[in-house]
Amino acid sequence: MKVSIITVVYNGADHIRDCIESIVNQTHPDIEYIIVDGKSTDGTVEIVQSYGTKVARFVSEPDKGLYDAMNKGIRMATGEVIGLLNADDFYRHNRVIENMVATFERTGSDGVYGDMLYVDRDDTRKLKRYWRSGWYTDNAFKWGWMPGHLSFFAKRWMYEQYGLFRTDMKSAADYELLLRFIHKNKAKLAYMDEVTIVMRDGGVSNSSLFNRLRANRDDQLAWKHNDLKPYFFTIWLKPLRKLKQYVSKPPGWSDK
DSSP: EEEEEEESSSSSSTTTTHHHHHHHTTTSSSSEEEEEOOOSSSSHHHHHHTTTSSSEEEEEOOOOSSHHHHHHOOOOOOOOOOEETTTOOEEETTTTTHHHHHHHHHTTOOEEEEEEEOSSSOOOOOOOOEOOOOOTTTTGGTTTOOOOOOOOEEEEEHHHHHHHOOGGGGGGGGHHHHHHIIIIIIOOEEEEEEEEEEEESSSSOOHHHHHHHHHHHHHHHHHHTTOEEEEEEEHHHHHGGGGGGGGGTTTOOOOO
């Protein structure tokens, strides 16, 4: 099974080597690695080019933001399965893709997802959040559930049939796409009960009241755009479910 992995980057020279190494050292033999760069000026381009043919497709040009760049990479992808991994992040071990492919083949699913860790940006031994997605059940989105976006691998045909990221959804574009694929169009899912992605902390934060209200507004728009109706409490359950992520740890984790 051919897998396309897409990394979007802009001025990511500090960490992109970790990201690239975690992909080119995967044990799965058929990976198409695509990097979409937003015309970086900090040495990112030179780092990517140093990997030669290990990067199957590389484009460096201005874009209209994160999700526009992701869409650009998805359009270039030729793999049966598509995954996304941002430049600050990396796979937890070198069998993630192998295990994911085995899960697809065993279950006949349309999408496979796992768990994620958020770690300190400078010291990746320091855990910030543990996103254990858990098993999906019908109507789970109405109860505030969603899988970690970057842990989600989808068959390419879903993007072709159901569409790409909505670039007008801002930070809720990933939520809207997952809602559309999973809740609206009933994608058959399989859960990998393991941590697959390690993410450096420091992305768009919803910690302030203003950001949380704006995120809730965008989440509501995601339901509206798909002609769906959540429960009256759905939008507030989503951030509340995240509270546990700040106090729980994966089995065997140590900050030392």
